[in-house]
Amino acid sequence: RKEVEQDPGPFNVPEGATVAFNCTYSNSASQSFFWYRQDCRKEPKLLMSVYSSGNEDGRFTAQLNRASQYISLLIRDSKLSDSATYLCVVISDSWGKLQFGAGTQVVVTP
Amino acid sequence: DVKVTQSSRYLVKRTGEKVFLECVQDMDHENMFWYRQDPGLGLRLIYFSYDVKMKEKGDIPEGYSVSREKKERFSLILESASTNQTSMYLCASRLTGIAYNEQFFGPGTRLTVL
Numbered sequence: 001r002k003e004v005e006q007d008p009g010p011f012n013v014p015e016g017a018t019v020a021f022n023c024t025y026s027n028s029a030s031q032s033f034f035w036y037r038q039d040c041r042k043e044p045k046l047l048m049s050v051y052s053s054g055n056e057d058g059r060f061t062a063q064l065n066r067a068s069q070y071i072s073l074l075i076r077d078s079k080l081s082d083s084a085t086y087l088c089v090v091i092s093d094s095w096g097k098l099q100f101g102a103g104t105q106v107v108v109t110p
Numbered sequence: 111d112v113k114v115t116q117s118s119r120y121l122v123k124r125t126g127e128k129v130f131l132e133c134v135q136d137m138d139h140e141n142m143f144w145y146r147q148d149p150g151l152g153l154r155l156i157y158f159s160y161d162v163k164m165k166e167k168g169d170i171p172e173g174y175s176v177s178r179e180k181k182e183r184f185s186l187i188l189e190s191a192s193t194n195q196t197s198m199y200l201c202a203s204r205l206t207g208i209a210y211n212e213q214f215f216g217p218g219t220r221l222t223v224l
Contacts, residue, residue, distance in 0.1 A: 008150070043200060043215035044153070087152065095158075095166065096141075096204075098213060102152035 003027060004090050006101035013078045013108050020074040021104045023088030032091035033064055033071050037084045038103065044087055047073075078108045113137070114216035116201055122222045129188040131219050133201030141204040142184035143213065144168075144176065146197040153200065159184055160206065191223045 006023045013019040025033075033050035048055065050062040050071050061074040071090075075082055088101035117132035133142065140161045145153040145168075155168030157176040165176050173195060177185040184203075188195055201216040 004152075043217055045215070046212040095160075097155060097158065097168070098143075098153075100145075100153040102150055 002101075003092070003099045004088055004101040006088050006104045008102060009105040009107075011104065011106045013075075013082075013106060015078060015080060015108055015110055017078050018074065018076050019078060019106060020072060021086070021106075022070045022072045023101050023104075024068075024070045025088075025090045025092075025099075026069070027090070027092040028066075028069060030069075030090045030092040032096075033062075034089040034098075035060075035062060035071075035073050036087040036089055036100075038087055039084050047086070075106070078106075080108050080110065082106060083108045114201060114203055114214050116199075116216040116219050118219050119217060120220050120222075122224065123188075123191050124224050125192060127188075127191050127223075129191050129221065129223075131186040131188075131199055131201075131221070133184045133186070133203075133216055134182050135184075135203040135214070135216075136182065137203060137205070137214065138181065139203035139214075140181070140206040142178065143202040143204070144174075144184065144186045145200045145202065146170070147200055147218075148197050156186065191221075193223050195221065196223045197221060 035047040036044040037047040038044040054063045059076045063072045085103040143158045144156045159178040175187045199219045202213040204213045205211045
């Protein structure tokens with residue numbers, strides 16, 4: 001079983017709509033969580049950290065559910081520029097090594 | 111501006127060749143990482159280095175070695191390239207600290223082994 005699992009999508013979203021997707025992780029001792037964004041043929045870049053109480057950054061909201069071992073990302077008022085692959089990242093060890101999910105593709109259409 | 115550079119964007123090598131992938135960061139980061147990214151598998155950690163001269167195996171180190179002689183440079187070596195090492199290779203760096211800081215990635219090297 002993979003340590004971090006994501007629905008690969010694609011999630012096809014009309015411009016202006018809301019989209020949400022989850023990521024599950026297998027290690028209950030995981031301590032840090034992030035969402036990275038990767039545009040086509042580009043390198044991943046940090047989108048946001050995920051805090052226990054949940055957090056927002058503009059149109060993006062991240063949630064953590066430790067009991068069910070998943071994190072979520074919600075994008076409101078989707079823009080064409082939000083089209084990308086969103087990578088779920090979990091840190092579970094003292095070295096701080098990142099474990100990546102395979103990514104969820106989001107396609108925002110006009 | 112933060113910068114991680116990789117020596118090549120595209121590379122084509124033959125089976126059995128020794129391959130060097132170079133990564134340089136200008137942010138004075140202690141930690142550096144090498145990943146490979148394959149469709150459906152995501153990024154997988156090959157090796158990482160927490161400081162100069164230090165190296166640790168990641169999840170898939172077989173067939174690879176690394177070198178970190180200077181803080182800004184982290185090299186990935188394929189001793190004898192094989193076709194199953196055809197992949198996108200991404201280097202990253204990170205500032206060490208109490209909190210887990212953001213990793214900054216280079217643009218990647220797409221390696222094809224024929």
